[in-house]
Amino acid sequence: xxxxxxxxxRIALLDVPVMLDWYNNRELHETANAKTFHPYTIExxxxxxxxxxxxxxxxYFAIFINERMIGRVSLKGMDSTGEGIEYAIPVLTWAxxxxxxxxxxxxxxxxxxxxxxx
Numbered sequence: 038x039x040x041x042x043x044x045x046x047r048i049a050l051l052d053v054p055v056m057l058d059w060y061n062n063r064e065l066h067e068t069a070n071a072k073t074f075h076p077y078t079i080e081x082x083x084x085x086x087x088x089x090x091x092x093x094x095x096x097y098f099a100i101f102i103n104e105r106m107i108g109r110v111s112l113k114g115m116d117s118t119g120e121g122i123e124y125a126i127p128v129l130t131w132a133x134x135x136x137x138x139x140x141x142x143x144x145x146x147x148x149x150x151x152x153x154x155x
Contacts, residue, residue, distance in 0.1 A: 042103055042104075043101060043102050044104075045101065046101075047090075047096065047098055048086070048089075048090060048097040048099050050086060052099050052106060052109075053079065053082050053083050056086070056109070057079055060076070060077050060082055061076045094114060095112060095113040096111075096112045097110070097112075098110040
């Protein structure tokens with residue numbers, strides 16, 4: 038059995054090229070997003086994520102398995118109590134087809150409180 042070493046860190050603009058493939062994949066978009074599909078250029082997506090990572094009421098984390106970015110976590114509406122947090126965990130790359138979504142989601146949810154207070 039393959040050993041899965043997972044990790045996470047805050048999303049940075051250097052992650053945008055990986056996410057560009059996800060944002061421009063119509064099938065993934067229609068599965069994971071309620072918004073209308075819109076393909077992005079690298080410049081558009083960089084500008085979009087620059088705004089997102091500068092938000093004070095949200096945090097965004099990249100999820101890695103075996104050093105490969107496979108998805109992201111969004112924590113929104115955070116306050117000092119840690120209550121009322123909206124989260125999203127799109128696992129969007131090779132893991133999508135390998136049944137790791139539940140595994141990563143389960144681990145990350147257990148860690149969400151620690152992330153919010155870090």
